[in-house]
Amino acid sequence: MEEANIQQNQQKDVDEFELKRKELWEKRILLEKKFNLYEGDEFQKINGFEYLRTKTIAVLLRCLGLYKKGQFNASKINLRKIKFVYPDIPKELHGFKILFVADLHLSQTYLSWFISGASILQQIKTPVDLILLGGDYRFGYFGPEDFVIPMIKEMFEPVESKYGIYGVLGNHDISSVRENFEEVGIHILVNEGIEINHNGAKLWIAGVDVQHGFECADVASSIVHAPKDAFKIMLSHSPELIEESLLWGVQLYLCGHTHGGQIALPLLGPLYVNAHCKRKFASGKWEYREMKGYTTTGLGTTDVPVRFNAEPEIVMIDIVKIPYDLK
Ligand SMILES: [Fe+2]
Numbered sequence: 001m002e003e004a005n006i007q008q009n010q011q012k013d014v015d016e017f018e019l020k021r022k023e024l025w026e027k028r029i030l031l032e033k034k035f036n037l038y039e040g041d042e043f044q045k046i047n048g049f050e051y052l053r054t055k056t057i058a059v060l061l062r063c064l065g066l067y068k069k070g071q072f073n074a075s076k077i078n079l080r081k082i083k084f085v086y087p088d089i090p091k092e093l094h095g096f097k098i099l100f101v102a103d104l105h106l107s108q109t110y111l112s113w114f115i116s117g118a119s120i121l122q123q124i125k126t127p128v129d130l131i132l133l134g135g136d137y138r139f140g141y142f143g144p145e146d147f148v149i150p151m152i153k154e155m156f157e158p159v160e161s162k163y164g165i166y167g168v169l170g171n172h173d174i175s176s177v178r179e180n181f182e183e184v185g186i187h188i189l190v191n192e193g194i195e196i197n198h199n200g201a202k203l204w205i206a207g208v209d210v211q212h213g214f215e216c217a218d219v220a221s222s223i224v225h226a227p228k229d230a231f232k233i234m235l236s237h238s239p240e241l242i243e244e245s246l247l248w249g250v251q252l253y254l255c256g257h258t259h260g261g262q263i264a265l266p267l268l269g270p271l272y273v274n275a276h277c278k279r280k281f282a283s284g285k286w287e288y289r290e291m292k293g294y295t296t297t298g299l300g301t302t303d304v305p306v307r308f309n310a311e312p313e314i315v316m317i318d319i320v321k322i323p324y325d326l327k
Pocket residue numbers: 103105136170257258259298302
């Protein structure tokens with residue numbers, strides 16, 4: 001009898017999370033319709049303030065003679081290699097390799113970061129275990145988004161990934177692009193997770209829908225079904241779910257969204273990071289209690305296609321167990 005009750009409760013939990021997931025997806029679609037994101041072009045802005053801000057920055061940079069330099073900086077993609085060290089993970093996970101790219105912001109007008117990024121990826125000859133994409137696949141907010149699919153396919157085709165490609169959506173993406181991604185074998189996680197069995201060790205890849213601007217993320221739904229002994233990775237577009245993810249036992253949090261400020265001043269740092277998070281989470285490697293994380297500056301740019309002191313990047317992550325022989 002007791003066992004039956006437990007099973008019934010578990011079923012109820014599953015249904016509740018499924019319901020929440022569906023509700024949030026519908027909320028997202030309603031917001032997309034409200035802002036009419038399906039029509040227009042990549043230069044259309046969300047509001048008058050955004051339009052004015054973009055124009056002012058562009059004019060200012062041109063007057064200072066810095067615009068072309070900024071464009072050059074935005075086109076020079078780096079391959080950033082980083083390691084995350086964990087003492088308490090199964091030794092089978094030592095050397096697990098993740099290629100992580102966010103904020104691709106592919107454009108039909110500005111092609112330089114696509115060309116530079118594709119060239120870097122072509123040079124990666126060693127297979128990786130997993131490719132993770134952190135959202136914001138297009139430059140603008142408006143119009144159909146399916147044009148990004150052939151570009152992403154072309155970019156990532158040269159890289160061999162043992163467990164495929166998974167991604168999440170960003171605040172520039174529309175829900176309909178999810179199907180287009182599926183057609184080319186790229187799985188977009190929407191408040192859900194997948195389990196990977198790597199040589200007998202388990203990994204759980206949780207992927208949340210976007211919090212920034214949409215408030216459609218549900219950390220609980222993305223991670224509730226993770227096996228207790230799995231190494232838990234959270235893929236989120238923005239760093240705005242760090243505290244909540246820690247409560248769910250996430251060990252590695254990967255995100256982007258901030259572009260490292262896109263324009264940062266020497267010594268003072270970014271002028272604006274566009275995220276509700278502590279400054280230390282806005283760029284690069286960080287730790288929050290037992291959780292480790294990385295906020296990438298991203299591949300592309302938005303609004304004004306320039307960067308200063310916020311180099312664009314493709315990130316290669318190595319999971320390392322030290323000391324190796326403990327377990
Ligand atoms: Fe972005």
